[in-house]
Amino acid sequence: MEEESLENGNINSHLLADVDCEAESESSATFILVFSTFIAVCGSYVFGTCLGYYSPAEIGIRDDLDLSESEYALFGSIMTVGAMIGAIISGKTSEMIGRRGAMGISELFCLIGWLSILCSKNVWLLDVGRLLIGCGIGLLSYVVPVYIAEITPKNLRGGFSSVHQFMITLGSAMTYFIGTAVTWRTLALIGIIPCLVQLVGLLIVPESPRWLAKIGREKDCEAVLQRLRGESANISEEATEITDYIQNLKQLPEDRILDLFQRIYARSLMVGVALMLMQQFGGVNGIELYSSSIFEAAGFSAKVGITAMAIVQIPMTILGILLMDKSGRRPLLLSSSVGTFIGSLLAGVSFSLQDHQLWKKVTPVLVFVGILVYSGSFGLGLAGIPWLIMSEIFPINIKDSAGSFVSLVNWSSSWIVTFIFNFLLERSPAGTFFIFSSISGLTVLFVAKIVPETKGRTLEQIQSVMNPLTARR
CATH class of the missing domain: 1.20.1250.20 (MFS general substrate transporter like domains)
Known part of the structure; x- marks a missing residue:
């Protein structure tokens, strides 16, 4: 009967609405939840700056480094190659060192990449920098929405997760507009700022409670949930649901x-x-x-x-x-x-x-x-x-x-x-x-x-x- 219910998307939607569970009181957006989301989406802004950098920097880079059209096209496309590499390692990285650790690694890639572009005197260092940034955003494109989804309550998850795309859009647009007024090296220097903001912020924000429960740290999971939902919030139902579900998953094979x-x-x-x-x-x-x-x-x-x-x-x-x-x-x-x-x-x-x-x-x-x-x-x-x-x-x-x-x-x-x-x-x-x-x-x-x-x-x-x-x- 359960398998038949998955044959139609509309039926599936109704089933989601009819899941037999006691309704939770709607959670509010606490300061630490908002701040944690902001730190996470600083990575999304970095993503956007990389996308927006290509167009306004073209004339300056090609003139200063004497690049041909094909060489600059490679500079643009190599980011996607790096992102594919980042995507391949994103899951295991996030599993082994947590969501915060994965975001930190991704920002190190981006930071080194921007520095390489900033200091480049030839095309190979330029391409290495773009490749490293691509690796970073390949990681970020996975771990940022996952982290936000895992820390937010169900009634706020959609809106908070959508900020990820907004910051990508904002980063791209701001980089384009700023790039019309500054040199390509200055624009690369500006790209470093959100990388540093996220790296510092990750030292403060909590880890994903679901990841903590998965690795057996149930007490830490409850402590983080309490911090995210507020000192006066009743987290017992949510914490029980998470831990019970994790226990069920332990009966399944290892993640391959x-x-x-x-x-x-x-x-x-x-x-x-x-x-x-x-x-x-x-x-x-x-x-x-x-x-x-x-x-x-x-x-x-x-x-x-x-x-x-x-x-x-x-x-x-x-x-x-x-x-x-x-x-x-x-x-x-x-x-x-x-x-x-x-x-x-x-x-x-x-x-x-x-x-x-x-x-x-x-x-x-x-x-x-x-x-x-x-x-x-x-x-x-x-x-x-x-x-x-x-x-x-x-x-x-x-x-x-x-x-x-x-x-x-x-x-x-x-x-x-x-x-x-x-x-x-x-x-x-x-x-x-x-x-x-x-x-x-x-x-x-x-x-x-x-x-x-x-x-x-x-x-x-x-x-x-x-x-x-x-x-x-």
Whole structure:
């Protein structure tokens, strides 16, 4: 009966709402919870600064170090290679030394990487620095949302976890804007600041209570929960649920990468991997990395277009944060996917009209509008929710291996899209955006039929439905 309930996403959503458990009183956002989240998302800001550095630094780096176009393209793409390496080691690192330790290691990678770029006199040191930063953000992309999900109460988890994507967006936008006014070396120096803030802050914030329970430190788990929820909060029910669930998981095999492909984890793996594939093959990194080329191909001002893209993502991401724990994950994902579908379709139709020499004065503006619709819609949900759901749907006994695998899928897909995007754009701009709109359309169907609603449930309650065999007593 439990297995049949997993055949349909809508049924799955209803089951989550009907899990037989006593409702907890809603927890408030304590100072230490807010501060811990802030320190965690400093890593997200570092992630954003790395993404935003490429475009404003291009002219200065190429002039100062005499780089060719292909050499600078390698500088940009090697970050993704580093991120794949970081993704591979993220799960085991987080499992062995904890969530705080993994964030600290990632920031050391980023710090050394920024220093290498800052001091570079030749292309190899520049590329080494970018590669190291890539390793760092590959680690951060997994451990930050997992840490936030594991320290926050169920009624606040969605909104707090969404700050991860907001800080990526903010870091990228701020780096772009600052980069228009300072040199590329100064911009690299500024990139070091959030690395140092997180490294210092990690000495103060608590470890994940669920990770502490997993390694057998139940008393420390309870102490951290009390600190996170407030001295007057009653944590007995939450602490019991965590420890009971961990005891059940001890009956399962040791965490190995091959264990992910067992039938009991099939639904979690399918949802996690599919969301990452659809997020990336919807074209986001190609569109953002080659936005200048897109606007130039459309006959629109690249500077105006890129600036508008950076601006529109911030309020849309904030809107997603505000709605996350009210509307839920699935409605936001559906709205976001519909928006990226419309934006891609509008850009594709506009380029198609240009190919047929129709509406020449209007099509540049239509491409601009389509890209803005796509960019804003992506920030609303698709940007961050797949990472949030990834942090929620896997049981803690395989979460580290699953997180590494899913993160690797995401970064590998990102590399493929960025590698082929320019070729596709040169061959057929209209066809490129029609492909992206088709994938966005498939995302709408997948979310509507398969993806569960996880709002308002503890991580342990989610497992009772997504992976029922791991929750049996």
